Every structure is written in C-alpha cells, then in structure tokens.
Amino acid sequence: MSLRRGVGLAAFDHHQRTQQQYSDLGSSIVATHVSELTDQLVRFQSALQHFAQSHADEIRSDPMFRSEFVKMCAAIGVDPLASSAANKRGSFWAELLGNDVNDFFFELAVRIIEVCRRTKDQNGGLIPVDEVRDRLNTPPGRQHQPVSHDDIVRAVKTLAPLGHGFGIVRLSSRDYIRSVPQELSKDQAVAIEATQALGFISGPILTDNLNWEPARCIAVLDDLVAAGLVWVDKQVSPNEYWTPSWIK
Structure with a gap:
C-alpha cells in the first residue's frame, strides 16, 4: 500500500x-x-x-488630405482632437501640427453655430451638412480655408461638451446638423424622413404608410411642432405639417 x-x-x-x-x-x-x-x-x-x-501644410490646407489623415488615425484608434491626460501640452493634433491646426476645428465649430443660428427660422434647427459646407466655402468678406463634409462632422463633435444642443443625425442617407436642444426620437426621425418626398406630412400619411395609430401620429407631430422642426398648415384638412426649408 x-x-x-x-x-x-x-x-x-x-x-x-x-x-x-x-x-x-x-x-x-x-x-x-x-x-x-x-x-x-x-x-x-x-x-x-x-x-x-x-505633411503639416497639406493637412492644414487640403480638406481631402486632412480627411484621409484623420481616417488613418481613426483606423489605429487615435483621435487627433482628443486630449491626453498624460500630455499637458494639449491634443495629439496640436502637439504634432501646432495649435493653429487644432484651433482650426474649434473656429470651424463657431462658424457652424453661426450658420445654424442664422438659418434656424428657415429649417427649424435641422440643416444638411452639405448645405453648411457650401455656405462656409463661399463666405462673404474674409477668406477661410476650404472645409469638407468630414471637417464639419468632426467640428460638430467637438461641441459635445455643450450638451444636447448640437449633433449629427442621419436621415434618408444624408447627414444633418441638429441644433435644437433635444435628441430626435426614433419616431420623430422617421417622420422627418417622410417629409423629404413632399415637404410635408400629415396624420393620414403616417397612418397609411407606417401603420401608426392616430394617437401615435398626433403625439409625434405635436412634438415636432413644439420643437420648431415642422410648421402646421391648418388651412387644409387634414392639417399638413411642413418642414420650414420647403416654405418659400
């Protein structure tokens, strides 16, 4: 044993x-x-x-080159605008290219806010990114460096610390800047997308095309009116809810 x-x-x-x-x-x-x-x-x-x-000069002056550089950084998980706690000199971008390039996006964000403010009565606080790009690339008076779609999207994201006032939303395969102080709900986004065809929606349109109950349609349309994203035309029956950009 x-x-x-x-x-x-x-x-x-x-x-x-x-x-x-x-x-x-x-x-x-x-x-x-x-x-x-x-x-x-x-x-x-x-x-x-x-x-x-x-390639600092090309990154500063060429929107396409700048966009490709940002994509290359994103591919390895580097955000050029994100500050590093270990780097007291500022962001990765600022350290490599100088504060003037870093400031470019913050200055661009201010210009975007100005465009959104000036056009809010026309679009209710929802403006296509491409329209903002065209407005910024043809400014009266002082000349600015040309900006791209990606530049504008990235600049808007720098406004995130301001809260829910600004953001990018995608409607009908198109990017929009939202400058109203609330997030769009899924129902609101669908209703706004529905306005792209005719410029307006109505309760029956939502009911017939989306199979929504009348109460759901009323709630969504009332919220959109309250947010200023649509204007109601009560001279027709049923009421039509128009996006401000379609009203001339």
Whole structure:
C-alpha cells in the first residue's frame, strides 16, 4: 500500500510541476508578445508623427488630405482632437501640427453655430451638412480655408461638451446638423424622413404608410411642432405639417 501511495504522490507532484511549466511558458510568450507589440506601436507612432510633421501644410490646407489623415488615425484608434491626460501640452493634433491646426476645428465649430443660428427660422434647427459646407466655402468678406463634409462632422463633435444642443443625425442617407436642444426620437426621425418626398406630412400619411395609430401620429407631430422642426398648415384638412426649408 505504501508503494502505491508513493507512486500516486509522485505522479501528482509531476503533474503539478508540468502545469507550472506550462503556466510559466504561457506567461513568457504573452510577455514577449506584449513587448513586441509595444515596440511596434512606438515605431508606428514615431512614423505617424514624422508623416504628420512632413505633411503639416497639406493637412492644414487640403480638406481631402486632412480627411484621409484623420481616417488613418481613426483606423489605429487615435483621435487627433482628443486630449491626453498624460500630455499637458494639449491634443495629439496640436502637439504634432501646432495649435493653429487644432484651433482650426474649434473656429470651424463657431462658424457652424453661426450658420445654424442664422438659418434656424428657415429649417427649424435641422440643416444638411452639405448645405453648411457650401455656405462656409463661399463666405462673404474674409477668406477661410476650404472645409469638407468630414471637417464639419468632426467640428460638430467637438461641441459635445455643450450638451444636447448640437449633433449629427442621419436621415434618408444624408447627414444633418441638429441644433435644437433635444435628441430626435426614433419616431420623430422617421417622420422627418417622410417629409423629404413632399415637404410635408400629415396624420393620414403616417397612418397609411407606417401603420401608426392616430394617437401615435398626433403625439409625434405635436412634438415636432413644439420643437420648431415642422410648421402646421391648418388651412387644409387634414392639417399638413411642413418642414420650414420647403416654405418659400
């Protein structure tokens, strides 16, 4: 019996040592991979910094080049406008290209706010990004660097700390800037999309096309009117709810 017990304990001890060896080997492999990935990341960041500094003028002045650079950064999880807590000098973008490029997006955000404010009576606080781009690229008076669709979307995102006042919404495969102080609900977004065909909607249109109950239609339309996103025409029956941009 003692011999059997000894063999059993020896086998158990051997199994324990084998498991520990596998564990040590696994830890060693993981540590090696982490070290290699860290070295690769450092080399890549260095290459990215060199690229950004070498092409700083193109990034500042060429909207297409700037857009591709931002996409390249996004592909590796780097947000050029995001500040780093470890970097007291400012954002990644500002560190590489100078504060003038970083300030470009904040100045652009201010200009976007001005366009939204001037046109709110015309569109109810929902304006296509492309329309804003066209307005900004043909300003009266002082000349500005040309801006792209992507520039405007990125600049609007810098306004997120202001709360729910500004944001990007996608309606009918088109990007819009929302400048009303509330998020569009799913029903409201669908109703706004429905106005793109005729410029207006009505309760029966929503009921017939979306199979919504009358009470649901009334609630959505009343909310849109309250937000200023549609104007109601009570001279017809049933009432028609028009988007301000269609009213000349």
